[in-house]
Amino acid sequence: MRLSSPAFRDGGDIPRVFSCEGENISPAIEWSEIPIGTGSLVFIVHDPDASRPGGFYHWLLYNIPPDCPGIPSSAPTTEIVQNLGMQGRNSEGNSGYTGPCPPQSQHRYFFRLYAMQRELALEPGADYPHLAEAMEGHILATAELMGCYAKSEKKAA
Secondary structure, three states: OEEEOOOOOOOOEOOHHHOOOOOOOOOOEEEEOOOOOOOEEEEEEEEOOOOOOOOEEEEEEEEEOOOOOEEOOOOOOOOEEOOOEEEOEOOOOOEOOOOOOOOOOOEEEEEEEEEEOOOOOOOOOOOHHHHHHHHOOOEEEEEEEEEEEOOOHHHHO
16 A cells, blocks of 8 residues: 655645644545455554653554545544545544644654555444444555654743
């Protein structure tokens, strides 16, 4: 599988518009080469550098149709997104995307796509522990894209 974004390159900086200092909208995400036999897709954005145990989950999307080519920029924050799937609760407890907002220094943000054998037996609004449990033993393939973000110095001070 391949995962990319027209907004930033792998290992590059995530533009400010997608952060708490900008418009806090989601970047467009594109994927390809989904394995034959995929029943659904799961998409997770995780900041492992956050100070809370386990890091910070910025976005959880699941039961994405396997023929879906990606996520448009400014994706809705509703629990169910037509033609896209279900959204879980991020680490703030909200549905949908929340952008990078590290309190200090640069953080890494891992955008991961998982090809699943089947749809997951979850209702909309699942948190990460429930999503991870439902995924266990059903992952066919994964792809990863990593972006970085640090607050501007004048706002971080």
